[in-house]
Amino acid sequence: MTNNIELTGDDFLEDKYDRLRRITWWDQDRLKNATILVVGAGAIGNELIKNLALLGIGRLLIVDMDAIENNNLTRSVLFRQKDVGRYKAEVAAERAMEMNPDIVAKAFTLNVIEDMGLGVFRRMTVVLGGLDNREARLAINQACYRVNVPWVDGAIEVLNGFARVFMPPNGACYECTMTDTDWRLINNRKSCAMLTNSQMNEGKIPTTPTSSAIIAGVQVQEMLKILHHDRNLPNLSGKCFVFNGLTHDSYIVEYQSKPDCMSHDTYPIVEERAWSVRSMTLKELVDQIKREVGDAAVVDFDRDIASVATCLCGEQKELYTPIHKLNARSVTCPSCGNTMNFSTFHSLDGTEDFLHKTLGEIGIPPLHIVCGRIGSQSRYFEFTADYDEIFAGLDMKGNIL
């Protein structure tokens, strides 16, 4: 027997965010208006994205360069068997919008270390990390400090994990927390990649969907507190939440800011220009910078770029790619098979012989920011004409030019 009470459509029309809005300090509009970058769509990333979608975060940018493998299915709430072989970022973005049609999620299948311009970071409310390696953390940390955007890191191993918050321009940053061991591991990975051509991101750490849920939950709660920063809620800024999954003990570590840390370099002003890395040549850039900053100005990039490789046998080969992207094959001599030497640059003064190349052709990503400098006087310019390439469809407000 069923009872006679009939439910009409009106009975379900309660605001879907009602139980959130009942939190005294909550402002759902801040969530709706936020733009959050999630770096990594693995075990932690899946949990981050799930939480962000449920909460109604207005815009999500999801970055991951890998495809889904079978072993991801045990730790990734957004992925199904049929998704194996598809890109993680794409599937995660689709599922997020399925969970909550109020939000827009956009996938970026690229390497965050080299292929995401600083102008993307600059427009984020908060950056959330779901990463498995120190090098990517270091890159995100530097990007966030340059453009003054808070970021929340998370890490898991077996049943344990930790979550921590970095708030530029002040306080301890990720690099401040790094030990000699961390640096050694980063350098090992770099030399490994050069020797074996192995993937940099081959983190095969044992993890569980339970520890990723706990840590991602803490990360998203910290993000909520950043969105409500004027509510004077306690937070993890410059601190680390350490969770022991065997005992279920947890404690907080407070980090010290290192005065000689290299990552506390915040750009005071970013000037938007109608330039695109796709079409602007290095010559045009140098000319523009000299016009803006002065005849003696040079252009500084935030990365070392390999130019030409030469071999003892006389062979030469053009690289023109950021050194991070080099691998054993790119520096192997096509004639004799020996390892070639290569030169690098990170500045241009207008005398170079490769100025016909575009910024994109030397590995500068869309919407990036470059420095025009005379001596110690620096100004920072953004390739703002690339805006649509990144933000089309994301319905951003208050931008641009």
Ligand SMILES: [Zn+2]
């Ligand atoms: Zn630091």
Ligand SMILES: [Zn+2]
């Ligand atoms: Zn050779």
